[in-house]
Amino acid sequence: MSDVSFPALGTTAHLLVTEPAMLATAEALLREFLDDLDLACSRFRPDSALSTVNSQGGGSDVDPVLFAALEVALQAARDTDGLVDPALGRCLVALGYDRDFGSVPKASRRRVRPLRPVATWREITLDASARSVTLPAGVQLDLGATAKAWAADVAAREIAGRLDCGVLVNLGGDLSIAGPAPAGGWGVRVTADHRISTGGQVVALRSGGLATSSTTARTWKRADEVLHHVLDPATGLPAQRIWRYVSVAAADCVTANTAATAALILGHRAPEWLGERDLAARLVAADGSVTAIAGWPHEAELSTVEVA
Numbered sequence: 355m356s357d358v359s360f361p362a363l364g365t366t367a368h369l370l371v372t373e374p375a376m377l378a379t380a381e382a383l384l385r386e387f388l389d390d391l392d393l394a395c396s397r398f399r400p401d402s403a404l405s406t407v408n409s410q411g412g413g414s415d416v417d418p419v420l421f422a423a424l425e426v427a428l429q430a431a432r433d434t435d436g437l438v439d440p441a442l443g444r445c446l447v448a449l450g451y452d453r454d455f456g457s458v459p460k461a462s463r464r465r466v467r468p469l470r471p472v473a474t475w476r477e478i479t480l481d482a483s484a485r486s487v488t489l490p491a492g493v494q495l496d497l498g499a500t501a502k503a504w505a506a507d508v509a510a511r512e513i514a515g516r517l518d519c520g521v522l523v524n525l526g527g528d529l530s531i532a533g534p535a536p537a538g539g540w541g542v543r544v545t546a547d548h549r550i551s552t553g554g555q556v557v558a559l560r561s562g563g564l565a566t567s568s569t570t571a572r573t574w575k576r577a578d579e580v581l582h583h584v585l586d587p588a589t590g591l592p593a594q595r596i597w598r599y600v601s602v603a604a605a606d607c608v609t610a611n612t613a614a615t616a617a618l619i620l621g622h623r624a625p626e627w628l629g630e631r632d633l634a635a636r637l638v639a640a641d642g643s644v645t646a647i648a649g650w651p652h653e654a655e656l657s658t659v660e661v662a
Contacts, residue, residue: 563607
């Protein structure tokens, strides 16, 4: 097994393969795909396809990578009945998340003026035949809840298929597995911040995806308010901090990340919602207590998480 890490998409890309001889080729494939994704879907690049769609209220013959990512984002909205909504870009900007997170000022005396959402995902129209997008007036898209997870899924499948080896792609805590897993599975440390190498829980995965959404890893302060990037679409404000972070394992990373994000917004209702969907999950509350759902293993090292 061999691995490499590099900066990408405002976070860290971590690639692991079961065949060390394939690592350089796998890395080149991943870098190329992530470069294409960034140019298509970044909210922070003025030359991105997403920025063009946001500034023009839509468009036709849009970038195919962006169109595919939008289809994924709207499916996530349908699956969660709007809990995960891509129509919150202006709300994030109003709260101060208006650039790559590493460049966002982490403290300011200036109080924010939050915006209530003016429309929802239901009013966004996609036309596959023309590859066109129509946005409601006043809406800007943000694909932060789904694009990285979708990219992890697509990249892992593509690399495994082309190189015929086991692959794990981890994009800032959104990870996807394809191909044969190593003996004992892939060991993954589950924490609020993917950069932390201690604490949390280590689990083993053989297939599927795992994602962690957090109210503590991406925070900034405006006046006396501590803000984070997971917004409640009902208010346009950061979700209440019932959970520090939620980790979900599923058949793919998009499903896992969509569910983890929805759980933060649901708050106290999250365990029941996840249990009804039979999604293995680990929820860490504000006081540090842990709730395990749908077969998520207890705290023993390298317990295996099985996904459907």
